[in-house]
Amino acid sequence: MARVTFPFGPQHPVLPEAIQLQLTCEDERVVEVLPVIGYMHRGIEKAAEANLFPNNIFLCERICGICSFIHALCYCELMEGMMDVEVPPRAKHLRVVWSELSRIHSHMLWLGLLADSFGFESLFMQCWRAREIILDTLEMTTGQRVIQSSCVIGGVRRDINEDQEPDVRRKMDAFRKEINAIYPVFAKDYTVKSRTVGKGILPKEQAWSLGTVGPTLRGSGWDYDARTLGYAVYDDLGFEPIVEDGCDSYARMMVRLHEVVQSLELVIQALDRMPKGDLAVTVKTFPEGEGLIRVEQPRGELVEYARGNGTAYLERLKIRTPTFSNIPALLVMLPGCELADVPVITMSIDPCIACTER
Amino acid sequence: MPVMSTNLIKNFFSGPATRPYPVVKREPFPRARVRLVYDPDKCTYCGICANICPAAAITMEEDRENLRISRHYDSFACISCGRCAELCPQAALLMAVRTHEPSDAKVVEHSTSR
Numbered sequence: 397m398a399r400v401t402f403p404f405g406p407q408h409p410v411l412p413e414a415i416q417l418q419l420t421c422e423d424e425r426v427v428e429v430l431p432v433i434g435y436m437h438r439g440i441e442k443a444a445e446a447n448l449f450p451n452n453i454f455l456c457e458r459i460c461g462i463c464s465f466i467h468a469l470c471y472c473e474l475m476e477g478m479m480d481v482e483v484p485p486r487a488k489h490l491r492v493v494w495s496e497l498s499r500i501h502s503h504m505l506w507l508g509l510l511a512d513s514f515g516f517e518s519l520f521m522q523c524w525r526a527r528e529i530i531l532d533t534l535e536m537t538t539g540q541r542v543i544q545s546s547c548v549i550g551g552v553r554r555d556i557n558e559d560q561e562p563d564v565r566r567k568m569d570a571f572r573k574e575i576n577a578i579y580p581v582f583a584k585d586y587t588v589k590s591r592t593v594g595k596g597i598l599p600k601e602q603a604w605s606l607g608t609v610g611p612t613l614r615g616s617g618w619d620y621d622a623r624t625l626g627y628a629v630y631d632d633l634g635f636e637p638i639v640e641d642g643c644d645s646y647a648r649m650m651v652r653l654h655e656v657v658q659s660l661e662l663v664i665q666a667l668d669r670m671p672k673g674d675l676a677v678t679v680k681t682f683p684e685g686e687g688l689i690r691v692e693q694p695r696g697e698l699v700e701y702a703r704g705n706g707t708a709y710l711e712r713l714k715i716r717t718p719t720f721s722n723i724p725a726l727l728v729m730l731p732g733c734e735l736a737d738v739p740v741i742t743m744s745i746d747p748c749i750a751c752t753e754r
Numbered sequence: 755m756p757v758m759s760t761n762l763i764k765n766f767f768s769g770p771a772t773r774p775y776p777v778v779k780r781e782p783f784p785r786a787r788v789r790l791v792y793d794p795d796k797c798t799y800c801g802i803c804a805n806i807c808p809a810a811a812i813t814m815e816e817d818r819e820n821l822r823i824s825r826h827y828d829s830f831a832c833i834s835c836g837r838c839a840e841l842c843p844q845a846a847l848l849m850a851v852r853t854h855e856p857s858d859a860k861v862v863e864h865s866t867s868r
Contacts, residue, residue: 451808454835522761525771532783539787539849545835553840554785577761585757 397422406435410513410739413749417726417742421735429730431723433753440754444713449475449683449704450549452713457543459715460751462505463693465498465538467715468547470691473627474700475549476679478687484674487551488629492666493564494534494544494552495628496659500571501530502694503652503659506746507582510649513739514591519581526574533567536560551676561667568660575656582653592646596729596741599643606724610696611655612745615648617641622692633665645744652694652746682706693718695746717751782851787836789850792827794865796846799823803838803847812838827863829854 400421406414414435420428440459444452456471457464469491476483483491508523531541537556538544546554556564582588598608603616613620614637621637623630638654640647683704690699696718703712722745729741773780782788804814804825811831815824839847 447808448806451806454808454833516758518762518765519758522765528771535786536783537785539783539785539836540834543833545787545833545837553836577764581757581761 399427401428404738406432408739410743411747412509413747415747415749417730417738419730419735419738424735426730426733426735426738429727431726433723433749435753436749437753438750441713441715445710448708449710452710453547453549454545456715457545459717459754460748461542462502462748463498463695463698463751464542465494465544465547466691466693466698468545469495469628470689470698470700472547472549473691474687474689474702475683477689478683478685478702478704479549479679479681481550481677481679483551484677485629485671486555486673487675489666489670490552490554490556490675491547491628492630492633493556493663493670494538494546496662496666497530497534498544499659499694500656500663501527501534503656504530506652506694506743507578507649507656510740510743511588513743514587516587519578519588522574522578522581526571526578529567529571529574533564536563536567548676550679551674553676555675556667556670564667565664568663572660575660579653579657582649588649589646591737591740592644592649592744593642594644594646595733595737596645596648596744597643598725598729602728603643603725606728607721608696608725608745609718609721610693610746611648611651612696612722612725614639615651616643622690622697625690627689627691629666629669632669633662635662645741648744655694682708683710695719695748695751696722715754717748717754719745719748719752723747723752782853784851786851787834787849788853790827790829790832790834790836790839791848791850792863792865793846793848794825796844797825797865797867798844798846799825799867800843802841802843806837806841808835808837809833822867824864824866828860829863830860 404417404419405411406416416432418430419426453468457468459467504523504527508520511519535541538546538554546552598616600617603613619637619639638651640651684706686703688701690697699716701714702710705711801814804812809831811828813826836849839849
């Protein structure tokens with residue numbers, strides 16, 4: 397049968413950001429796929445070299461609008477490691493609270509977009525309505541909805557004080573009700589299952605050898621989560637990674653759905669255990685030498701490398717974002733699938749192209 | 755879609771999640787960080803805000819002949835991080851919770867020391 401190659405994207409209704417997939421099809425079946433990136437490059441790594449190093453926090457946050465707080469956290473932890481700064485315990489707990497809230501809102505956004513990619517609009521709206529509770533909590537505690545700007549080198553800038561804590565807990569209870577209503581739909585609904593179960597298979601061995609990270613890797617049965625490294629206070633919170641063995645889009649979806657529930661518990665735990673004390677320590681040194689850090693983003697493992705020379709400017713800042721590692725998995729997932737399943741399978745790796753191209 | 759039906763019935767009887775925006779506006783959170791408000795009477799033109807501004811929205815210019823310092827603030831470059839308001843020793847900068855009014859043109863705010 398004749399083969400036809402055509403572009404899927406960069407502007408496509410199902411793709412939240414610009415990525416092109418060159419699909420080669422035989423009839424309705426995909427045989428080959430070639431992802432093309434490079435539509436959203438902004439030169440953030442180079443800009444970071446021209447900035448004063450504390451100002452890079454605000455730059456790093458703007459790599460991605462969804463996991464902004466975790467980008468800032470990663471950069472701050474890296475600089476603190478390079479300068480041997482000990483962060484106060486209260487600041488560590490607050491960092492966990494905000495990064496888990498970011499994770500919840502990223503996963504809720506993704507669950508909505510997944511529902512949208514197979515045309516389940518009412519579920520999409522329901523997910524985004526639930527996400528609004530989390531965004532309100534973030535605005536209430538940090539001051540802004542999406543770009544929180546509350547992490548600084550040496551601690552945090554904002555506090556969740558005694559007046560706010562009951563409000564945060566109330567919001568979490570309201571969110572729990574919402575997620576309890578959404579959970580069975582994703583887990584049991586016929587429409588969701590028929591579009592995800594057995595679609596976009598990523599075998600266990602290939603998931604590891606292709607270097608995938610995050611829920612894409614955990615959906616293929618690997619017990620790997622950068623939060624187990626114990627940055628911030630994750631080592632004290634008794635955190636266990638969520639693993640599914642299905643290797644398909646459904647397994648990846650269930651990992652994220654369970655992570656939403658788990659993150660909710662982590663937020664409550666961090667609030668319960670939050671000690672009193674300072675929010676930040678003053679940092680008077682400059683970064684020198686080299687540093688590398690790994691933290692867990694909603695999409696997977698984020699790696700940052702920096703080289704300082706003892707001045708206020710960094711010589712190099714390298715950021716490896718999770719979607720960059722997850723795109724090769726599409727070369728295994730997509731061949732053999734039906735053309736109509738391409739949007740759902742592409743969404744199942746949670747592509748964040750703005751992150752990838754920085 | 756029998757599983758979703760329960761949610762749909764509940765949603766049908768509960769009120770809307772959105773609000774008719776221009777008529778009904780949401781009250782901002784008391785600690786929201788939206789707009790930078792500047793009080794030139796309190797300002798000593800020390801230049802801390804201009805030095806730490808990550809977006810270079812605040813700039814200071816020195817006029818050595820007339821012994822004056824002028825400050826320029828471009829609200830369109832401002833990323834509302836609130837770092838300047840935190841560090842201002844005179845509390846001449848504050849973060850307000852209300853958003854900007856819609857504007858037709860880009861306006862840069864100027865002030866000069868006496």
